[in-house]
Amino acid sequence: MKKRGRLFWTAVSVLVLAGLVVFPTMWAPVWLLSLAGQIMAFALFAMSFDLLFGYAGVISFGQAAFWGIGGYAVAIASRAGGGAIATLLLGAVAGILLAAALGLVEGFILSRVKAGYFAMVTLAISQILLLLASSQNLRPLTGGSDGLNVYVPRFLLVGPATYYLLFAVLVLSFVVLYRFVRSPAGLVWRGMRENESRIESLGYNVLAYKVAVNVVAGMFAAVAGMLYMLVIQIATPELFGLSNSLDALLMVIIGGAGTLVGPVVGAVILVLAEHELSSIGSSVPFLSHWLILFGLMFILIVMAAPRGLMGTLDKIRDSI
Amino acid sequence: MVYTRSATEKTGDQANDSPPVLVLENVHAYVGSFHILQGVSLQVRDRHITVLLGRNGAGKTTTVRTIMGLVPRSTGGIRLAGQEIRSLPPDEIARRGVAYVPEDAGIFPHLTVAEHLMLVSGGNGASRTAALEEVLALFPDLKQAWRKRGGALSGGQRQMLAVARAFVMRAGLLVIDEPSKGLAPVMVERLMESLLRFKDHGSVLLVEQNFLMASRISDDFYLIDHGTTIRHGAMAELVADRELQHRYLGI
Amino acid sequence: METFLTLLFSGLSTAALYYLLAAGLSLSFGLLRVLNFAHGAVFVWGGYTGMFVYQLTHSLALAVLAGTLLGGALGWVLERTLLRPAYGNIVVQVLTTLGAFYVLSEAIKIPFGPDQVGVGVPAFLHGAWMLRGVAVVKVNVLLVSVGLLVWGLGLVWLTRTRLGLIVRAGIDNPEMVMALGIPIRRVFTAVFAAGAALAALGGVLAGQYFGALSPDMGLQNMLNAFIVVVVGGLGSYNGTAVGALLVGLIGAFASYYLPSQIVGAVNVLIMALVLIFRPEGLFGEKEVVV
Ligand SMILES: Nc1ncnc2c1ncn2[C@@H]1O[C@H](COP(=O)(O)OP(=O)(O)OP(=O)(O)O)[C@@H](O)[C@H]1O
Ligand SMILES: [Mg+2]
Numbered sequence: 001m002k003k004r005g006r007l008f009w010t011a012v013s014v015l016v017l018a019g020l021v022v023f024p025t026m027w028a029p030v031w032l033l034s035l036a037g038q039i040m041a042f043a044l045f046a047m048s049f050d051l052l053f054g055y056a057g058v059i060s061f062g063q064a065a066f067w068g069i070g071g072y073a074v075a076i077a078s079r080a081g082g083g084a085i086a087t088l089l090l091g092a093v094a095g096i097l098l099a100a101a102l103g104l105v106e107g108f109i110l111s112r113v114k115a116g117y118f119a120m121v122t123l124a125i126s127q128i129l130l131l132l133a134s135s136q137n138l139r140p141l142t143g144g145s146d147g148l149n150v151y152v153p154r155f156l157l158v159g160p161a162t163y164y165l166l167f168a169v170l171v172l173s174f175v176v177l178y179r180f181v182r183s184p185a186g187l188v189w190r191g192m193r194e195n196e197s198r199i200e201s202l203g204y205n206v207l208a209y210k211v212a213v214n215v216v217a218g219m220f221a222a223v224a225g226m227l228y229m230l231v232i233q234i235a236t237p238e239l240f241g242l243s244n245s246l247d248a249l250l251m252v253i254i255g256g257a258g259t260l261v262g263p264v265v266g267a268v269i270l271v272l273a274e275h276e277l278s279s280i281g282s283s284v285p286f287l288s289h290w291l292i293l294f295g296l297m298f299i300l301i302v303m304a305a306p307r308g309l310m311g312t313l314d315k316i317r318d319s320i
Numbered sequence: 321m322v323y324t325r326s327a328t329e330k331t332g333d334q335a336n337d338s339p340p341v342l343v344l345e346n347v348h349a350y351v352g353s354f355h356i357l358q359g360v361s362l363q364v365r366d367r368h369i370t371v372l373l374g375r376n377g378a379g380k381t382t383t384v385r386t387i388m389g390l391v392p393r394s395t396g397g398i399r400l401a402g403q404e405i406r407s408l409p410p411d412e413i414a415r416r417g418v419a420y421v422p423e424d425a426g427i428f429p430h431l432t433v434a435e436h437l438m439l440v441s442g443g444n445g446a447s448r449t450a451a452l453e454e455v456l457a458l459f460p461d462l463k464q465a466w467r468k469r470g471g472a473l474s475g476g477q478r479q480m481l482a483v484a485r486a487f488v489m490r491a492g493l494l495v496i497d498e499p500s501k502g503l504a505p506v507m508v509e510r511l512m513e514s515l516l517r518f519k520d521h522g523s524v525l526l527v528e529q530n531f532l533m534a535s536r537i538s539d540d541f542y543l544i545d546h547g548t549t550i551r552h553g554a555m556a557e558l559v560a561d562r563e564l565q566h567r568y569l570g571i
Numbered sequence: 572m573e574t575f576l577t578l579l580f581s582g583l584s585t586a587a588l589y590y591l592l593a594a595g596l597s598l599s600f601g602l603l604r605v606l607n608f609a610h611g612a613v614f615v616w617g618g619y620t621g622m623f624v625y626q627l628t629h630s631l632a633l634a635v636l637a638g639t640l641l642g643g644a645l646g647w648v649l650e651r652t653l654l655r656p657a658y659g660n661i662v663v664q665v666l667t668t669l670g671a672f673y674v675l676s677e678a679i680k681i682p683f684g685p686d687q688v689g690v691g692v693p694a695f696l697h698g699a700w701m702l703r704g705v706a707v708v709k710v711n712v713l714l715v716s717v718g719l720l721v722w723g724l725g726l727v728w729l730t731r732t733r734l735g736l737i738v739r740a741g742i743d744n745p746e747m748v749m750a751l752g753i754p755i756r757r758v759f760t761a762v763f764a765a766g767a768a769l770a771a772l773g774g775v776l777a778g779q780y781f782g783a784l785s786p787d788m789g790l791q792n793m794l795n796a797f798i799v800v801v802v803g804g805l806g807s808y809n810g811t812a813v814g815a816l817l818v819g820l821i822g823a824f825a826s827y828y829l830p831s832q833i834v835g836a837v838n839v840l841i842m843a844l845v846l847i848f849r850p851e852g853l854f855g856e857k858e859v860v861v
Contacts, residue, residue, distance in 0.1 A: 059665055061608075109843060112850040116606030116665045117801075121846065124794045128832075128839045135832040242790065246673060249666070289681060295674035302666045303656065388750050392659070414752030426747035428740045438733075439740055440751050470743075489752070 020167060024160035033163045037231035039271045040166045041224050044173055045244075046251035046263030048220035053249070054258030055181050056213040057193025058110060062122025063248050065129050066099045066218040068239035070225025072133065073098065075148040075235035076141065083151035095222050103218030107211030123242065130240035147236035150229045166227050173220060178260055180216070189213055190258075221248075243291075250298050338366045339402065341493055341523045342387070347396035347406075349386045349547075356382045357394070358547040364493065364540075369515060369524040371538035371555070373531070373569060379547040380527045381423050384495050387525070388420050389413045400493070419491035423498055423527075425482035429471030433462055436470065436481055440489050455484040458514050475502045483514065494518055497527045512537050531569060535559050543568050576705040578823045584711035586819025587718025588780065590812060591773035592796035593803070594725065595766025597811045600800070601742045603759050604661070608668040609649055610770050611793025612675035615786060617642040617771025618778045619683055622690045631693050635775050642771020645675075646764035654763065655756070672789070679786050687785040690778040710780050717776060721769065722812050729808060738762060791835075798842045804855020813854060 024033065045067055052058045070092075077091020106125065110118050132138060134145040142148065156162045180186055188209050191199040200206045229235060238244075248263075251270050255262030277290040342364040349357035360383050364370045372380050386394050389410040398406040405413050414420065428436065437455070441448040456463050459480045465473060473481065479499055486494055494515075500508045508530070515524055515537055528534040534541070534555075541558050543551040545568055551558075558564060592614060599607050621638035625631060649671055657663040696713060699706040729735035741748045741755050748755045777792070778784050795818065803814025818838060825834045845852060 057662075059662060061669060105843065109846045112846055114661075116600075116608075116661060117846075119608070119665055119669075120606060120794070120797045121842065123790075124797065124839050124842065127790060127794055128836050131832040131835050135830065137830050137832070242673075246669070253666075289677060292674050292677045295670050295677060299653070299667050299670035299674070302663055302670065303653075390746060390750065409754075409756070410746070410749040411752050411754045411756075414750055420750045422747065422750070426744060426750070428743040428747070430743050431736070431740055435736055435740075439736055439748075439753070485751070 028160050040170045041228035043264040043267035045224035046248045046267050048217045049248040050252045050263045052217040056189040059119045060122040061119045062126035064244035065126035066221035067225035069099050070095045070222030071229045071235045071239045074226045074229045075150045078151040099218040099222035100215050103215035107214035111207040111210045126240050130237050133237035150233040343399045345397035349391045349394040360549050362542045364525050368539040370540040371526045371534045374544035378544045417492040419486035419489040419494050421482045421486050421496040425478045427470040427478045433465050451488045455487045459484050492522045494524045500530045573704045582820035582823030584714040586815045587714040589799045590718045590815035591769050593799040593811050595769040597800045599766040605664050609671040611789030612672045613642050613767045614770045614774040615789040617774030618784045621775030625691050638775035639768045639772045643764045643768035646767025650760045650763040798838050801842050804852025807854040810854030
């Protein structure tokens with residue numbers, strides 16, 4: 001029974017992956033590729049957040065800080081090098097290192113404070129980055145509130161090239177993260193979520209594990225922000241905004257926390273929904289306030305089904 | 321329905337006929353994913369001292385916390401003066417006439433001794449002063465520490481304050497978790513005396529590791545092991561049964 | 572010297588504003604152990620309500636009353652619907668109050684629009700008194716007076732009333748308060764509503780202070796209030812007041828020399844340093860935060 005279920009899911013995954021690889025060769029309008037690109041960037045972003053929230057049980061409301069750092073790193077580097085690949089890669093490396101550094105600092109704070117506190121601290125840090133990015137004084141670097149255009153290397157503009165790059169990075173990141181959460185360290189994180197003092201009494205260095213999870217999640221979020229830039233090609237201060245952190249949270253919760261696949265499902269649902277609602281919103285005035293509906297939905301999901309879609313599906317499957 | 325202390329002194333065997341004050345029937349309790357109480361049944365007779373005995377980790381504290389409504393998930397029956405109280409919130413249970421002294425005494429570090437007693441003596445002026453006078457006569461040391469904060473009290477003072485606070489509540493049932501822990505012998509004597517005095521008006525459910533003390537003041541005993549009540553009877557029986565003492569209490 | 576005094580007064584009035592927000596945040600956290608992420612949205616709702624009522628009635632007193640009452644009502648509803656079912660589950664409470672923040676911040680845009688709007692200020696609050704070359708802005712005097720009044724009344728309430736006694740006991744050990752027969756859940760509702768009312772009062776006064784309001788003011792002010800709470804230390808009533816003074820004054824003096832975004836960064840830096848080196852805050856006690 002269990003084995004057949006596994007086989008079924010493996011078959012489904014292989015089919016979906018194959019479909020995703022093949023379809024752009026047959027039918028690839030620009031809008032679809034762009035939408036798919038946004039979904040993939042957000043999927044990685046949400047996955048990074050799942051590592052933090054779903055596995056380690058850490059609530060952060062500032063994951064957008066890393067997303068924005070990745071975005072601006074690529075944007076600034078692309079402008080400096082006029083889209084040259086070398087500078088772009090250099091920018092990417094710098095962005096990841098910067099994200100790791102911020103993750104390190106936040107990780108230290110995380111080890112000193114309790115749940116709600118950390119959420120507020122991360123929110124404050126991302127908000128300050130937003131203000132700095134939109135600051136007039138830093139305009140030469142960041143473009144102020146207008147933001148920065150991103151110069152994408154020419155070869156990525158050919159057909160579905162960007163799509164395939166994002167797809168490759170997403171699959172690779174998924175494999176890496178999957179191994180990560182199945183590693184002994186992943187077990188310790190889950191243990192911390194359940195009962196921190198117990199993990200500590202077993203002799204694990206909780207501080208180190210907390211710092212580590214924050215650094216790793218931050219680095220992947222930065223990569224996600226970079227991918228996003230390749231798709232939308234403009235970095236604005238809003239990258240750092242609360243709504244992005246909340247999007248990641250919502251994707252993880254809708255899809256199911258602590259599953260890694262769930263956030264991908266959540267990203268598909270949420271990006272499509274936002275896309276549809278914002279286009280309908282322009283013709284139906286009431287729906288232009290769809291963010292309120294999202295917020296209400298978020299509250300209801302948190303209160304009613306904290307395990308999210310994937311968790312709930314698992315539960316239903318277990319009970320059958 | 322509030323179970324308050326009786327106005328009359330008990331006479332002879334009359335109290336034995338009155339129904340039990342507190343009844344637990346096959347109580348199970350869960351903390352997180354742990355199934356900690358697995359069938360606790362006991363009765364506390366009116367104006368008697370009932371002691372709950374058991375090894376470390378047997379489930380004594382969990383039992384009294386479940387009675388107080390402080391353990392979120394439990395099943396079974398808990399009746400106070402005939403009324404089911406298991407799913408009531410702790411404050412409602414307390415208002416129905418249960419005073420509680422927790423294992424750590426439950427002293428507020430930032431409140432003075434005076435404020436601790438003020439917090440529970442909500443009644444009108446006269447009865448309030450009477451209750452206060454009464455406990456201060458029992459525990460005169462508290463008068464000395466009147467303006468001290470809870471955090472600055474010694475272990476013995478904290479324990480006394482916790483007992484005094486419970487007495488001021490004038491409840492009919494006193495639930496008290498290891499009060500003798502860390503007390504000097506002379507203080508233990510005083511505590512025993514005050515519990516015996518309490519028996520004149522109400523009932524006591526006592527958790528105690530100090531077998532000597534328990535045996536001197538208790539009327540009934542219940543033995544709990546691995547979250548289950550396994551033996552009960554008159555205290556005198558347990559005192560006589562050295563083998564049972566050895567097996568379950570490690571004495 | 573004049574610059575110094577002018578900056579001092581301006582710092583004191585921002586401190587008063589921060590204090591109104593921080594006091595509710597800190598008290599709610601101390602008693603309910605809930606960090607209320609909807610606090611900033613209640614602040615904004617209070618501000619807009621005050622503005623609207625002032626427009627209608629031209630009475631500042633009515634504006635203050637309406638804004639504060641609305642804030643209290645919002646707090647009451649939030650506690651009943653979002654917090655009450657989830658005590659003991661911090662994750663759910665943090666997430667739902669943030670959701671409420673988001674919903675309320677968006678909803679205020681429906682009647683009042685997403686952009687900044689001007690706020691009517693009564694004539695008696697226009698301008699400043701000149702004292703030996705130092706401008707004493709009238710609105711600032713109002714803010715500082717209200718801040719002091721709230722601090723003083725709060726102190727009397729906490730130390731001289733029975734409800735205050737229950738609150739102080741509850742901050743130490745809410746479970747024990749319950750076990751003593753006191754219905755602390757009702758006190759939770761009252762305190763949470765009072766904290767929200769203070770935030771909304773802060774919003775009304777902020778409207779007067781800035782002469783303008785925008786829907787996104789909530790987040791920034793809530794974060795500043797949080798920084799005040801962190802610096803002052805949780806569970807310390809006067810710590811919150813001192814924290815507000817420190818952050819307000821540092822902000823005023825720093826903004827004389829630095830652009831405002833950098834001042835914000837300075838605040839966050841102070842918070843990060845305090846959390847890393849003294850997580851219980853300057854006046855807090857270790858056991859409260861840990
Ligand atoms: N929060 C908790 N999480 C996990 N296990 C718990 C928890 N609280 C109690 N237990 C377990 O429940 C069992 C009963 O604990 P309880 O405190 O009721 O025992 P006790 O008889 O009062 O012991 P003691 O004599 O040490 O006070 C113990 O094995 C303890 O480890
Ligand atoms: Mg115990």
